[in-house]
Every structure is written in C-alpha cells, then in structure tokens.
Amino acid sequence: MKLTEKHIEDLMLFTKKHYVPYYDLQMELVDHLANDIEELINANPRLSYEEAKRIAFKKFGVFGFQETIEAKRKALNKRYFKLFLSTFLNYFTIPKIAVNFSLFIVYYYLINIFSTHLKEFYLLSFLFVFIYNIYKAFNLKLKLKKKKKKWLFETMIDSSFTIIMSFNFIVQTVPLFLIEEFKKTSHNQQTLLFLSLFFMFYVIVMHIITYDMPKKISLIMQKEYPNYRAV
C-alpha cells in the first residue's frame, strides 16, 4: 500500500498536534511514519491506516516526538554557535580587520574629544547601536512571523532578540564602573582604549546577530531544503 497525498497531509497535522510545528523536522518525521505505516499495512492488510499510525507513533516512546525535537534544537544551537564563531573570527581577517581597526580609531578619537562627558558619550553611542539593532531584530521577527512554514533553524534568528537584550545589559553596566574609575583617577588612556575596543566588539557582535547570521542561515536552508523560501 502506498500512502496518498491526503494521508501525508494528515501526518503533517498529526506531527503538528504532537508539538512539532517546524517544517524541517515535520518533513523527516512524516516520511518516517509514512514508511512505517506503509510497511505495517503491507505486512498486515487488515490493519487500518489509523491503527498503523498509532503503532508507528508508539515506537517513538512515551515522550513522543519530544526527545527528537529537543535533540534537534540542541544540535542546531551547536550549529548556530559554530557558525557564529567562524563568522566572528572572519572579522579579524584581511580586509575586514581594516574596517574594524578604522572603527576603533574613530571611536577612540571621538571618546578623547568627549572625555569630559565620557559617561554621556558612551551611553549615547551604545544606545544608538542598540536601537538600530533592535529595529533590525524586530523587523526580522515580523518577517518570520508572517511566514506560513516555521523552520526550527530560523527560530535561532528569532532568539537573537533575547541575545541583544541580555548583551546590552552587560554592555551598559560593566564599563560604567570603568568610567567612574576614569573620573576618579588621572584620566588614563587605558580606560579609553578599553572602551573603544569594547565598542568595536559590540558593533561586530550585533552586526553578526542581526545581519550575518540570518543571511547565512537563509543560505544554508536554501541549499539544504529545496522547498525553503526565505520570505
């Protein structure tokens, strides 16, 4: 027996009902269930489709698809981090490193000019980058929400919103102690150098999260899944 289009649609709905809303995972599970159902019915033609589906699903254990989905999420998190790391390291190769160095020099130059209002300048410059990236992340979130098919790997882009929020908290609080120290001590250049370096890293990380990673994930998905649409 060969399952029909209707059966496949039913299996898609079945996986969705069992907490697998992601197409990249649904597709694989549906094929597995379909293969098993076909074989079960071929071995015992008196078995109904619904009965065979129940038997096939039972083989996934008491937690159903949960173990599979969790393992896939874990694996994709790892893949995301690897991709992030390689993209980050790529920023320190020629010619990108020249752009970073220019950004560092410009910020260092400006921070020296505004050293009397260091705290205000620091907070304003970070706020500017933060708002710009929040805007980008928000747009991405909207774009993903509009899509009919949900893809598990794309949820990693969505979570960039959370990363930006938590990262910004660190950025705003930690160097503020340094600025206070800068005021107390003899206005040493080391603090300004550190703040400029910190700003450069902040801009790079934010750019990777909101620009490079969504673009790279989209390219990977297009390469791996023929029915993937970026928009």
Next chain:
Amino acid sequence: MYKKIMYICSMTKSKLYKGSLQTIILKLLEQHDKMYGYEITKHVKALTKGDLKITEGALYPALHKLEAEGFLEAEIVNIGNRMRKYYKLTEAGTKETVSRLEELQEFIKNMQLMVNSKTALT
C-alpha cells in the same frame, strides 16, 4: 516470567549498544552513498537478524547530533507525495568513522580480554 527475562535481556543489550549507536550509523553510511532514517533502522534490523532494533527516539537525536558536528550532511529529495531527508558522510565524517571504528575495535578487544581472562573475573 519468560517475557520478563526477555525484556531484561533486551534492556541490557540496548544499554550495551547505546554507546555505539553513532558509530553504527557512521559505518552504515560509509558503506552506502546516502541513507534516510527509516532505511537505517531497517538495515540494522536486517543485518543483526532482528537482534538490534534502533529505536526512533534514539536514532534521530543521534543523526541530528552527527549532522550538527559536521560529520553528516543532508540532502532533501522529493519522492512524490512527500520529502525525504537523506544523510551522507562529509569528509570530516569519513575520517571520524575510521577513528571511531578503531576505538570500537580496541574496546571490543579489551572486553574480550577481560571476559576471557579467568583471573580478571575471579
């Protein structure tokens, strides 16, 4: 009673195989150009004459882990009314298979030494 003993035996066996699941998958993919999840379970079952059944709950996590580690790459093929995800070894995966098989053979050798040695078990 018989059923209970069979269940315990199968539990012990599955525990023994659990640590080698990834190596089994890698080995199978080394012998075949590409395979999909269901095909892997069927193949293992046939090879071991039903002695080893890879459960669905263990197979996919292992495949996804190997894929994330860069040892496997996926190929999605439209097979008519549905899509099928095939896995194949990457270059890193081929190297990993060799090293894991060596490790497994070493392990088997040591286990045989342990089991066959009278002094080790007494």
